[in-house]
Amino acid sequence: MSRDTVIVLKSVNYSEADKVLTVFGKHLGKFAIFAKSIRKITSKNRGNMQTLSTCDISFFEGKGLPVLTESQLLSTPDTDILKDRFDNVKRVLVMLNRILQENDPNQKVFEILLSVCKKNFDIESVNKFRVIFLKEMGFLQDFSVCNICGKSKGLKYMDISSFALLCENCYSKAGKSYKLGDNPYKKEFFTQALDIYIDRVIKEI
Numbered sequence: 001m002s003r004d005t006v007i008v009l010k011s012v013n014y015s016e017a018d019k020v021l022t023v024f025g026k027h028l029g030k031f032a033i034f035a036k037s038i039r040k041i042t043s044k045n046r047g048n049m050q051t052l053s054t055c056d057i058s059f060f061e062g063k064g065l066p067v068l069t070e071s072q073l074l075s076t077p078d079t080d081i082l083k084d085r086f087d088n089v090k091r092v093l094v095m096l097n098r099i100l101q102e103n104d105p106n107q108k109v110f111e112i113l114l115s116v117c118k119k120n121f122d123i124e125s126v127n128k129f130r131v132i133f134l135k136e137m138g139f140l141q142d143f144s145v146c147n148i149c150g151k152s153k154g155l156k157y158m159d160i161s162s163f164a165l166l167c168e169n170c171y172s173k174a175g176k177s178y179k180l181g182d183n184p185y186k187k188e189f190f191t192q193a194l195d196i197y198i199d200r201v202i203k204e205i
Contacts, residue, residue, distance in 0.1 A: 001069070002061055004028050007054050007113060009096050013039065020065065021049055023057075024096065024113065029105040033057075034065040048073040052082075052089070052117055081120040088121040091195065095130060098202045099137060109136055127185040130194055139201050146170050156180055160189065163197035 009030070010022035019035045038045050048055050048071040058070040082089060092113070100109075112129050119125045134140035140163075145152050147164035157171035158164070158178055171177045184190040 001058055002028075002066070003056070003058050005054065005056050005074070007110070007117065008049055008051050009093060011049070011051050019049075021068070022097065024100070024110060025105070026107055026110045027105055028103065030096070030100050030102050032065055032102075033059055033068050035068045038068070045071045050076065051093075052077050054114060054117060075114075075118060077117050077120045085121045085123075088123055088126045091126055091198075092116065092121065092129065094202075095133065095198055099133075099139070099205065106136060109133055123191060124183070124185045127191060127194060130198065131185075134198070134201070148173055158184070158190065158193060160193045160196075163193050 004025035004027050006023035006025045008021055008023050012020045014020050014034075017037045017039045019038050021033050021035050022030065023033055024030045035045060035049060037043050038049060040046070045068060049057075049068070053076040054074045056072045056074060057068060059066040059068050096113075109132070112132055116125045116129045131140065131143075135143075141147070143165055144155075145165070146155060146167040146169075147159055147162060148166060148170040151167055151169075154168040155165045156168055156179055157166040157174075158180055159166050159171075159174040160176045160178065161174070165180075166174055166177055171179075178187070178189040180190075181187065
């Protein structure tokens with residue numbers, strides 16, 4: 001019997017009563033698990049293993065997919081709040097389901113994702129998570145120097161097309177740039193630039 005703390009990333013119905021769940025484990029990374037009879041009203045796991053829920057689980061590993069045996073719900077985002085943040089949830093789940101490799105543990109990413117869930121996917125935490133995730137996966141260039149001159153001072157602008165930082169001397173050379181300000185993670189231009197960049201990464205992998 002194996003155990004892990006997981007966040008449910010995806011749920012797919014299988015036959016009349018079963019599901020195949022994609023989960024992100026704190027220790028095991030992303031993996032698929034077979035949840036037998038979980039769609040039955042009498043299932044003890046039915047209410048626990050919802051998308052974005054965090055659970056302690058036990059599962060049996062044999063031939064084929066691991067089989068869920070027990071689960072204990074630890075936390076879940078506020079569904080009423082998430083109704084107005086569907087786009088933010090989608091931004092995170094698409095990235096994790098498309099980019100995150102299976103069986104590749106990353107506790108740093110797990111802990112930050114857990115924090116995003118607890119903050120109900122507000123745009124600041126979502127964008128911070130996405131930047132850290134891209135860095136951890138090796139898909140984000142150096143954010144400590146200007147993308148044009150390579151200097152590390154005066155990095156106050158962002159090149160929208162390449163999602164890269166620019167210094168005060170070079171920002172006018174980019175096709176379209178925005179001043180970062182005090183907290184760019186909340187800004188619409190930052191979100192849009194990150195959306196475009198991640199979409200490009202997904203198409204290239």
